Amino acid sequence: MSTTAGNPEASAQLLFPPNVQYNSSRLYAVKFLSSCFAGAVAGVLGLENTLGFALFILSTLFTAGCLYLKCRSRPAKYVPGGWWELVNPGQENIFSFVLVWTLFYGM
Numbered sequence: 783m784s785t786t787a788g789n790p791e792a793s794a795q796l797l798f799p800p801n802v803q804y805n806s807s808r809l810y811a812v813k814f815l816s817s818c819f820a821g822a823v824a825g826v827l828g829l830e831n832t833l834g835f836a837l838f839i840l841s842t843l844f845t846a847g848c849l850y851l852k853c854r855s856r857p858a859k860y861v862p863g864g865w866w867e868l869v870n871p872g873q874e875n876i877f878s879f880v881l882v883w884t885l886f887y888g889m
Contacts, residue, residue, distance in 0.1 A: 814878060817878050820842075
């Protein structure tokens, strides 16, 4: 029986740092592009208030679901945060969404 099964610190040491860094940068890029695209869609459709943020939440969940499938249902193997890291939109992505949303809404 493996000793790392019950110890999360020992299992985290099994992740190769350059691969984790590469995966995190790709994850950030995908989430950033997804939030910008959702902001553009919300602006073009003229969504306001809660409907715009509902679109952002739906796009975040859809992106997380696609990434979950890409990780073969084991995100903790590729990203240290696991599922939470896929779902967490990040503050900078929320701001990017609002920026692109207002840009396309004003056009």
